Structure formats: structure tokens, C-alpha cells
Amino acid sequence: MSNKKNSIIVLMACLNIGIVAFGTWLAYYIDSKGPFPVLVTSITFITFVSLLLFTQSEKKGNAVDEASIRTALAGTVMLVYLTLVVLFAYFQYGSSSETVPLATQTLLTSFTSIVGVVVAFYFGASAYVEVSKKKDRNAEKDEEHV
Helix, strand or coil: CCHHHHHHHHHHHHHHHHHHHHHHHHHHHHCCCCHHHHHHHHHHHHHHHHHHHHCCCCCCCCCCCHHHHHHHHHHHHHHHHHHHHHHHHHCCCCCCCCCCCHHHHHHHHHHHHHHHHHHHHHHHHHHHHHHHHHHHHHHHHHHHHC
């Protein structure tokens, strides 16, 4: 892995951890869940752009291709999902800190379904691309032998 790619991942991790730490502290300090939507939105943008830059192929002149977008989307959805689960399951502020609100339960349930679909399509599409490449290579080999 190149030094540039390492620095992209380290920068993404530091920014995301810093945003989560500051947002969680601010939410606790002002006793409000208001910072959480901004926190999650920031993590979404930082993660998507970082993963898109990370997956760029230097051989193709850093052109954006379908595989890069698919990887960036899947990685972003997974990281945002894990962030939501941790934030809403473990950091409850306010007077009703014993129970998770219905809206939060619905959000996590819906997002869990979305993550399942995204992961299934990511691996399904990746498998399809690999099979297509193998078929194309085999077809080229068959044409050469003819």
C-alpha cells in the first residue's frame, strides 16, 4: 500500500474519531442529542470521499470507476451504521436514558435492513464482475486457439 493511501486512511480515522469525540462530549455537555445528526452527516461525507480517494487506481490515472464507487458506498454505509448503533445504543442523554426512543429503534431497524441489502449487492456485484472478467478472458483464449 502506498504512503498516500496510508495517509488517506489515517486522516479519515483521525477526523472521524475527533468528530465523534467532540460531538459526544458536546451532546453530553449541553444535555441534548442535537449534535448527533451533524456528527453522523460529517462522518458520512468524510468516509465516502476518503474511501473513494483510497480506492482510486493509479494505473488508470485516478479515474473514478464503478468498483471504486461501489466500495466507497458499501464502506460508508457500514461505518455510518456502526456509528449509529454505538451512539444511539450506548450514549443516551436526558431524563429517559433507560429506554431507547421508538424513533431510534425504527431508525436502527431500517438501517440494519439497508446495510444487509448494501452488503448483499456489494458482494453480488463484485462476484458478477469477477465472473464476467473470467468469461471474457476464456472467450479471448478460445478465439486465439481457433
